[in-house]
Amino acid sequence: MNVIVRKSKIPDSLPDFFIWHGKVEKFLKTLEKTFPNEKIFDLVISSPPYNIGKEYETVITQEEYIEWQKHVIKRFLPFVKNTGAICWQVGSHVENNVLTPLDSLFIPVFQENNLKLRNRIIWHFGHGLHETKRLSGRYEVLLWYTKTNKYIFNLDDIRIPQKYPGKRAYKGPKKGEYSGNYRGKNPTDVLVIPNVNSNHSEKTIHPCQFPIGLVEFCIEAFTNPGATIFDPFMGVGSAGAASALFNRKFIGCELKKDYIDIAIKRINLANTNDLKYRPWKKPLYDPKQSQLSKKPSSFK
Ligand SMILES: C[S@@+](CC[C@H](N)C(=O)[O-])C[C@H]1O[C@@H](n2cnc3c(N)ncnc32)[C@H](O)[C@@H]1O
Secondary structure: OOOEEEOOOOOOOOOOEEEEEOOHHHHHHHHHHHOOOOOOEEEEEEOOOOOOOOOOOOOOOHHHHHHHHHHHHHHHHHHEEEEEEEEEEEOEEEEOOEEEEOHHHHHHHHHHOOOEEEEEEEEEOOOOOOOOOOOOOOEEEEEEEEOOOOOOOOHHHHOEOOOOOOOEOOOOOOOOOEOOOOOOEOOOOEEEOOOOOOOOOOOOOOOOOOOHHHHHHHHHHHOOOOOEEEEOOOOOOHHHHHHHHOOOEEEEEEOOHHHHHHHHHHHHHHHOOOOOOOOOOOOOOOHHHOHHHOOOOOOO
């Protein structure tokens, strides 16, 4: 399956894997002209730039930043299907050790647009900076919104093993029967998935990739096979790779050619099932297995 890349015109028939090389703002304007009034996206999933001075962004004021993001969100929403979802993954701004959680800025924007917040998912990971003036941050947030009350939630596809599958009801009409769901339990709104640090098998040159497993979770839970996934700020195409792995279509926008080239490679590898990635359900590495976990005898 070919990944089609364009800088200006959108093909009259949307390819299964399409990348816009340029600003998402221009893509959405072109989409408005090419497919006016069409509902295209089943899931919009993105980790937008955080406005913290990464190599791909120029820092602007917080007001300018949120106005810009508001503009992008307002423009893609008409293309989201009525059964569709939006997953917005954000961290925090930190200035002089003062924290602004970005979801606190985005929630009013989504509310203004009448979207329905279903979960504020905590994505917990084990690695990061060791702070000395405040607690070290070990989570970011993924806001899951739906456009209407008629939405997709494939709970059975994301169940995880129960703690006590052998537990039985001890009273009532079901006394003696297994009390849990034999298919597993609800995974809850806390996901523990390693972040893409330098040792991660998915690591590329991009400084802020999100793990494919995080997208895998959202795709499985909130869309059905054949769905179209859109990432307005796709970076190296982690959402595109996840779409290919799980039989979904993908549209992404990105400014940097280097990232697009990597995204194409990852999507192609995913399409032939040759991409190395870490599934979200894979058990975490137990650090006690490592020699490094032994406390040196010289430590008091
Ligand atoms: C946080 S990164 C996303 C990384 C992505 N989730 C991944 O796993 O690779 C945000 C990306 O948005 C891109 N970007 C910034 N402004 C953009 C714009 N106006 N239109 C499209 N992409 C943009 C940046 O180049 C950057 O790669």
